[in-house]
Amino acid sequence: MKLSLSCLSPYWLWALFSFPAILMISQVVNSSDHWVFHRMVHPSGEMSARFLVVAMMVTPLCMLFKGWRGALWLKRNRRYLGVAAFGYALLHTVFYFIDKSSVEQVLSEAPRFYIWTGWVALGIFLPLTMTSMDYFVRRMGRNWKTLQRFVYPAAILTLLHWAALHNWHSPTAALVHFGPLAILELFRIGFWLRQYKLRTFNMVKGAENE
DSSP: OOOOGGGOOHHHHHHHHHHHHHHHHHHHHTOOOTHHHHHHHHHHHHHHHHHHHHHHHHHHHHHHSTTOHHHHHHHHTHHHHHHHHHHHHHHHHHHHHHHHOSHHHHHHHTTSHHHHHHHHHHHHHHHHHHTOSHHHHHHHTHHHHHHHTTHHHHHHHHHHHHHHHTTTTOOHHHHHHHHHHHHHHHHHHHHHHHHHHHHHHHHHHHHHHO
């Protein structure tokens, strides 16, 4: 019997998404070294960025590979990917708080560029995640899509947060993760421009023929 991702239960999907978090928490629980929290800050944030990138790649992938089952599966589960991105961002924040040991130290670092960009991104993700349920999609109508577009500035802030953490000297990891998304978004913009030019041309042509 052939197993298809399309028939994968949401519970199994969440188990798969949660597996890296379980490993991180397991390391924390089984370690007596306080530095374990510091070591978990980066991988938890990295996982959040990965889920975010995959969620944002869905639409351009569907445009580029029309009918591809992989892209359609991602589209059906895009909201799960977005919620997972927020979940790992929250875990990232918890590890950061415990690593710093005090609210005073967290507040003292807040004005730094590589810190406040992360806080603002997290603040944007919060309402996006809270309105990810079907109830809000129906209730908000077109406004739901308008709100979800704030994911773009959140993604830019996440990229800046990640790159600035390395003092801009080694932004390779951030660029490797966000590079494919940037390429796909450029394709998406190019596709829209071609469609706009084609519609404009057809409108002018139709006006001339009247």
